[in-house]
Amino acid sequence: MRERKITGSAPAANPAAASASPAIADTSEKANDSLRPTRLVDMIGQKAVADRLRVALEACRKRGEPLPHILFDGPPGLGKTTFATVLHQELKVELAMTSGPALDKKGDVMPFLTNAAEGSILFIDEIHRLPKSVEEFIYPVMEDFRVDVVLGEGVAARTLNLPLKRFTIIGATTRSGMLSSPLRDRFHMHEHLEFYDVAELARIVTVNAAKLKTTITHEAAMELAHRSRGTPRLANARLRWVRDYATARSDGVVTETVAREALDMQEIDREGLDRQDRRYLEALIQVFAGGPTGVEALAATLAISQDTLSDEVEPFLLRSHFIIRTPRGRCATPKAYDHLGFRQPKAKPKEFGQETLFGPA
Numbered sequence: 001m002r003e004r005k006i007t008g009s010a011p012a013a014n015p016a017a018a019s020a021s022p023a024i025a026d027t028s029e030k031a032n033d034s035l036r037p038t039r040l041v042d043m044i045g046q047k048a049v050a051d052r053l054r055v056a057l058e059a060c061r062k063r064g065e066p067l068p069h070i071l072f073d074g075p076p077g078l079g080k081t082t083f084a085t086v087l088h089q090e091l092k093v094e095l096a097m098t099s100g101p102a103l104d105k106k107g108d109v110m111p112f113l114t115n116a117a118e119g120s121i122l123f124i125d126e127i128h129r130l131p132k133s134v135e136e137f138i139y140p141v142m143e144d145f146r147v148d149v150v151l152g153e154g155v156a157a158r159t160l161n162l163p164l165k166r167f168t169i170i171g172a173t174t175r176s177g178m179l180s181s182p183l184r185d186r187f188h189m190h191e192h193l194e195f196y197d198v199a200e201l202a203r204i205v206t207v208n209a210a211k212l213k214t215t216i217t218h219e220a221a222m223e224l225a226h227r228s229r230g231t232p233r234l235a236n237a238r239l240r241w242v243r244d245y246a247t248a249r250s251d252g253v254v255t256e257t258v259a260r261e262a263l264d265m266q267e268i269d270r271e272g273l274d275r276q277d278r279r280y281l282e283a284l285i286q287v288f289a290g291g292p293t294g295v296e297a298l299a300a301t302l303a304i305s306q307d308t309l310s311d312e313v314e315p316f317l318l319r320s321h322f323i324i325r326t327p328r329g330r331c332a333t334p335k336a337y338d339h340l341g342f343r344q345p346k347a348k349p350k351e352f353g354q355e356t357l358f359g360p361a
């Protein structure tokens, strides 16, 4: 079993590119890796997804075939990369990792395709950002395990079919809606990852505290879980912070009081919203009178990219009913007004259609 983690372009031809990434990014990735589950049984939550993957694993083991191509979608930090690494460990096959934006042209993806061993896995993160020409280039790869190379130009042009080993492409995306249907249809399994509930996150926090050799009480794990926006990556980050706080300000044991103080210090509130979430809601309520407003206007007001708002901020606010999305734009809900301590408007926005949603201020 060998894991090649390569994120630069033309990686196989230039292994140095992989080590040229900034040290700080490398450190956080390693820190994240140390908490990643390695087996499917260790994956917490996402039970239906794990069950289906177990069936696929068993079938491909019995038939001696590669896994089918799998597409994972869902907000960042929910386990898309983790599922891919777990599948590679379960099958004891090679894993190569890259991302849509790193595969700028056909030449960038070629080394991954020609180096892929029989049954191995190629993980493409942010696959919705694959340029169209590269996307079309990998259609025959996904269907027939071959690449079509065009030699020459004009009437003298010839197409050379290059057979490849049979391997698996695992794609991950935060925006499945941006994937073209020909690409989406070439994945045999589509798995959508959901936000985690508090009990699942508390289990993840407890297991990871043990990996970090930190003592944490059940109440503290629940508090962290409540304030982690349903996202394991955030739960891990918050656990590390709370652990540092416990070491610096206390005896190293993470109690409920320690967890609360540490998270308050980071301005993470009782609902798990951070400063960026609250700025978003404040802008929506104060600048846009609660909406409806488009994401472009919000992004410009907050000086945050639209992608960050759509991928990282809005999914949790939508899921926890702080905002709703309507054909005319985003609207703040009564819950958002209450949470931030704003008076609710007397007249309800049309999108709410239900009289009861906006009671008298």
Ligand code: ADP
Residues within 6 Å of the ligand: 032, 033, 035, 036, 037, 042, 043, 044, 045, 046, 075, 076, 077, 078, 079, 080, 081, 082, 083, 172, 204, 232, 233, 236
């Ligand atoms: P994504 O690829 O969706 O952005 P990752 O797979 O990188 O998210 O997950 C971030 C971190 O969250 C991982 O390093 C891992 O520690 C943790 N994690 C994700 N899913 C699970 C899970 N089901 N069980 C336990 N930990 C998880």
